Amino acid sequence: MPEPQVVVVGDANVDIIVPYPRFLNEERTRVEYPTPEIQGGGTSANTAVALARLGVDTMFVGTVGDDQYGAFVRRDLVEAGVDVTGLVTDSSLNTVGVFAFVDERGERYLWGWPRADQSFKVIDPQYVPMHAVRSAAWVHSSGMSLTYPTSARESIIAIFREAREAGVTTSLDLNLRVDDGALDPDFAEALRDIMPYVAVLLGSGPDEFAYLGEGDWLENARALAVDGRVVIARDGANGSIAFADGRSINAPAFHVEVGDTIGAGDVYNAGFIRARLEGRGLERALVEGNAVSAYKVERKGARSTPDAAELELFLTQHDNKEVPIHE
Template sequence: MPKVVVVGDANVDIIVPYPRFLNEERTQVEYPQIGIQGGGTSANTAVALAKLGLDVSFVGTVGDDQYGRFVMQDFKDAGVDVTGLVADSTLSTVGVFAFVDDRGERYLWGWPRERQSFKVLDENLVPMHMIREADWVHSSGMCLTYDTSARETIIRIFEQAHDAGVPTSFDLNLRVDDGVLDPDFAAALERIIPNVDYLLGSGPDEFAYLGDDDMMGNATAYAVDGRTVIVRDGARGSIGLTQDGLTESPAFRVNVEDTIGAGDVYNAGFIAARLAGASLAESLREGNAVSAYKVARRGARSSPDAAQLHEFLAGQTG
């Protein structure tokens, strides 16, 4: 069984659907039930990979608090190894309020705003042998957003993996304010990308800000030195770019419940397929399928297991 190490952020998602008016006068209101699940861009990918049957370990930091214990148990329940997950009593595990509108789009707000555990990753506490012995290493731009120990340690982890010949993937997860990418964050990306074999991200929300307004042109510029670039484009599907050309895969049509973690679980489907020896086209399709299955259900933890994914794909013609 392939061994995957996922590095980065783990938190709790507090899912709050918008109230729904039941009449035109707005005198009758339905308040959907609030849900609490494990979350985090990297953690979502780790759990989705474990559900697909891979051997997954998580490296990161949580607070030694209620949310941190929730995260720890959530990983254990999913079968994710937590040897590399540190619980620090001086830090706070973030709870992310995910407000979901009537179209399934989510609006996120994390709390508390100080002493956030995902920003901390002590290199001395990272089991580097797990990185060098893995079959794949994955992380997310969430932990590179801030000039903290997590940024520096993850960059170092990718150097170690690359030097050991371990395939790596990195999901951009850009945080863009007022249409401008923070120059410090952009510099951090340029430091890690040389050690990234698979660079994934949203076309309109991420690649569009890595240069000119041409998201595909920006993405193509990174498809060099043997690197594969994956552009996720929502309802349009996903695109794989290599030095040899472009491969497209259309999205599956589903009724959207919410989009929380859609890109994160896409990554899991893609990684699982590549590790199973699938072609680029097949891997794009599997990523689309895992994401489609999830968006038809509530929360980031609703990605499919291997049997559910097989059943979903068997019922599709796209």
């Protein structure tokens, strides 16, 4: 494996997509059980796999259990061409399967299992390949692994500090877990701890930046774009918006038919990071993030992202000149 350009650290799990049974007659005597599907998942692993598919040398750092899901995750990463030198298998932990129950209208209800000793919460600092972190061009992670006061949180903050001190660009995707309409104060503190080492902050506009300040989500996102930090808010079918150096840049979404939106935000990060690594400007990087997401949104599951040639073709075949919604 070549030295990785990008190190992605965080959560890897499996997604188990379970469609509801369907009644085939009024009397409900005939029932069809659609076949569940198992796929690679995890907010960080989704970004890592999408990067590798785009041809970026990518290493994943994280933990799985010594179980069936863990073996699936490892195989999924290896098959995508991700360097798994930093993937630890720990037999005292459980790899999480995220059941996505899909009802007849396509709505999803998520439920992670097992609940105890979940491997994504653990990153043992002694196994983190810090030399790869320091020599990478970019380090990326997700708020999913910062949510709990565990070793994953501590290690990710340490990795970001080390990366910044070595001059490596860092990006964090918020992936906030909001329970009962409020951010957990302990999690908010972890975010404050890591923020000085975050060069690029990404998140979901209305769903996440809304909880990170006193204003509306656009004001909150803008307020975080200080100290040279770039802030990117994704906004579903409206595309994405960046705040940097006191200005904002809009990039409208591409028009596509929606297959599903599983992992749309995670794979956006891959399109954005690759574009920046190849020297493209912020505006163009937003367009390429939107394009990787749209390509995926047209298809099902988090793993249906383009390779470099497919992305190129998508970009030449679609234009996104529509007037953006935000000023």
